[in-house]
Amino acid sequence: MIDLYVYYKVRAEDAAHLEPRVRAMQARLAASGAAVQLKHRPEARDGLQTWMEVYPGAGDGFDGVVDACAREAGLDAYTQGPRRSEIFMDLPLCA
Secondary structure, three states, rough: OOEEEEEEEEEEEHHHHHHHHHHHHHHHHOOOOOOEEEEEOOEEEEOEEEEEEEEEEOOOOOHHHHHHHHHHHHHHHHHEEEEEEEOOOOOOOOO
């Protein structure tokens, strides 16, 4: 299992248009069993907010599923620059 983090920049004036699209996309993913979270940094810089989608405990290859869903939802129309994905895994416990 992996934890997937997807972050991107959003102009403050586009946030109200983007949020329902991201939430609808995440609702579809949640309906198929994915855990979903949507976060943002508390401050904006140069009129840009940083948003992060978090998908804890996802299966391998889930990043491709999220990318396809984001394209289908038209999220790029409301983001500035690329959506960046990071995958993290738990460290194994010592015996």
